[in-house]
Amino acid sequence: xxxxxxxxxxxxxxxxxxxxxxxxxxxxxxxxxxxxxxxxxxxxxxxxxxxxxxxxxxxxxxxxxxxxxxxxxxxxxxxxxxxxxxxxxxxxxxxxxxxxxxxxxxxxxxxxxxxxxxxxxxxxxxxxxxxxxxxxxxxxxxxxxxxxxxxxxxxxxxxxxxxxxxxxxxxxxxxxxxxxxxxxxxxxxxxxxxxxxxxxxxxxxxxxxxxxxxxxxxxxxxxxxxxxxxxxx
Numbered sequence: 001x002x003x004x005x006x007x008x009x010x011x012x013x014x015x016x017x018x019x020x021x022x023x024x025x026x027x028x029x030x031x032x033x034x035x036x037x038x039x040x041x042x043x044x045x046x047x048x049x050x051x052x053x054x055x056x057x058x059x060x061x062x063x064x065x066x067x068x069x070x071x072x073x074x075x076x077x078x079x080x081x082x083x084x085x086x087x088x089x090x091x092x093x094x095x096x097x098x099x100x101x102x103x104x105x106x107x108x109x110x111x112x113x114x115x116x117x118x119x120x121x122x123x124x125x126x127x128x129x130x131x132x133x134x135x136x137x138x139x140x141x142x143x144x145x146x147x148x149x150x151x152x153x154x155x156x157x158x159x160x161x162x163x164x165x166x167x168x169x170x171x172x173x174x175x176x177x178x179x180x181x182x183x184x185x186x187x188x189x190x191x192x193x194x195x196x197x198x199x200x201x202x203x204x205x206x207x208x209x210x211x212x213x214x215x216x217x218x219x220x221x222x223x224x225x226x227x228x229x230x231x232x233x
Contacts, residue, residue: 004139008044008050008052013057021033047153049119050073050074055086057080068094076099076111130222134159156177157174157197161221168218168220209222
């Protein structure tokens with residue numbers, strides 16, 4: 001089962017563009033929101049595909065560099081109209097696209113789809129770990145060819161581990177990457193997700209051979225067998 005893309009709407013002012021939430025959810029995106037620089041930075045540690053950043057005025061441009069450094073994905077900025085200098089400066093500071101207010105919803109959605117297509121093209125391979133395959137582009141995983149019904153967090157956890165095969169990822173790093181900075185100490189979230197994944201992946205969940213590790217050792221995926229290109233072996 002393919003998972004929906006996850007989009008963060010972040011507001012550098014006192015609010016976010018909340019009216020965008022139902023619009024994006026109606027397009028089958030997972031949507032998160034954050035208000036203020038610190039909350040945005042905390043949320044950026046989670047698994048995201050696109051960030052939509054509301055730039056309320058020229059004065060907020062000073063925060064854009066910090067967001068760009070922490071942003072793990074494409075960054076689309078929504079900013080004031082009739083301010084071409086601000087548009088250019090935002091792009092120079094790392095924004096992947098800039099949309100001036102007021103904007104047409106259909107145009108914004110088209111720009112979002114364009115950014116997500118670029119992200120997909122950069123992930124054109126399938127990772128194989130024994131009977132487990134992970135398709136970052138299709139945002140799905142399968143065991144012996146059978147798709148797994150994963151939550152966004154479970155897929156993000158697998159993808160994080162797959163990025164460094166065989167490396168023991170510390171629990172605090174996994175919690176921060178998947179659930180956010182505020183969950184670094186909530187080990188129950190991680191152990192519960194690991195248990196669910198092992199039940200899906202392992203012939204014997206009590207003797208794991210694919211998803212190894214523990215809270216004291218860290219967690220890892222068994223050594224990668226190969227990368228298979230989507231358009232061929």
